[in-house]
Amino acid sequence: MRSDTEKNIFAFSQLGFLIEGFLQRLGLTQVIKNNFFTAIKQSVGQNPWFTEHTVRQSLRAIFTDMLQPGKLQEWAKMYEMPKDTQKAIGIIMAGNIPLVGFHDLLCVLMAGHRAVVKMSFKDSALLPVLAKYLVQIDHHFEERVVFVEKDLGKVDAVIATGSDNASRYFESAYGALPHIFRKNRGSVAVLTGQETPEQLQLLSNDVFSYFGLGCRNVSKIFVPENYDFTALRKAFSSRVNLLEHKNYADCYRYARAMWQMRKADFIDCSSCVLAPSEQLGAGIAEVLYQTYSNEDAVVQLLNAYQDSLQCIVADNLPAGLQDAGVQFGQTQHPALTDYADGRDVMIFCGASKIL
Secondary structure, three states, X not given: OOOHHHHHHHHHHXXXXXXXXXXXXXXXXXXXXXXXXXXXXXXXXXXXXXXXXXXXXXXXXXXXXXXXXHHHHHHHHOEEOOOOOOOEEEEEOOOOOOOOOHHHHHHHHHOOOEXXXXXXXXXXXOHHHHHHHHHHHOHHHOXXXXXXXXXXXXXXXXXXXXXXXXXXXXXXXXXXXXXXXXXXXXXXXXXXXXXXXXXXXXXXXXXXXXXXXXXXXXXXXXXXXXXXXXXXXXXXXXXXXXXXXXXXXXHHHHHHHHHHHOOOOOEEOOOOEEEEOOOOOOOOOXXXXXXXXXXXXXXXXXXXXXXXXXEEEXXXXXXXXHXXXXXXXXXXXXXXXXXXXXXXXXXXXXXXXXX
């Protein structure tokens, strides 16, 4: 007889195969295809920053990086699942990129709990479709995934993701409960000047995927003093197709005009503005850069931003920072163990790490 964990792994694996079937146009019924097509169309209509391409990109990442049977099995082996009474765990999801809260839902359900989900109004169309098919695969999930529009109601714990302002509301409304409250974070890259054109092209994916709206998107780059920007500019300029999206094109023109008004020594990459700044957060169509003198200086700079960083993209990070490193092109392909803000959601849900 299968254990609950094995049943969960099987169900999510089957959901992954269903997503793959839709993306690869394999043998799905017309009803299933239509449900996905309709949800994608609704998603694009809800959020002006969503496109059919970015929604499909998110679905592909979920299937490839999270729902492969082998990956689910290896991940589950790392934990002893909680054996106490099932709890109701509220999940308040962000809406900056498609299905950004899926990993939280996966963790809560894998740990055997009931998920009470409040989606962002900017991304509420597709996740219920995935949940519907998860229930069809395994009816045990029918009572374990509940969607709410307003208040979470009575829950035992809360996972909430939003802006710094939203976090203050989370604290006021749910601070007395066990919680994970996530605020704004950003991601950076550390370059040495020895990167290949291929690596810089992959870095452009880290910067521009989902129009740069995710906390895992690189918005700042550390470069050595006297760095030659020629190859980096070429890689970024190759993403000029982003300007076909009206909102992005407007942001690019605005960013360029603002840096011109500041009379700053910025670099126009045709797809974005590359500008010097000691700040971490950048606007849409902006990538900030800051120079460093040596390896120790890089460590100092990164440590100063430690509480605000989600990812650090680099080929070889200095000692003490390797665990935070992400390879070029991989920021929007988090593994199951890449928990947002470094907080292990499985342990939060009562699982114990097996050493």
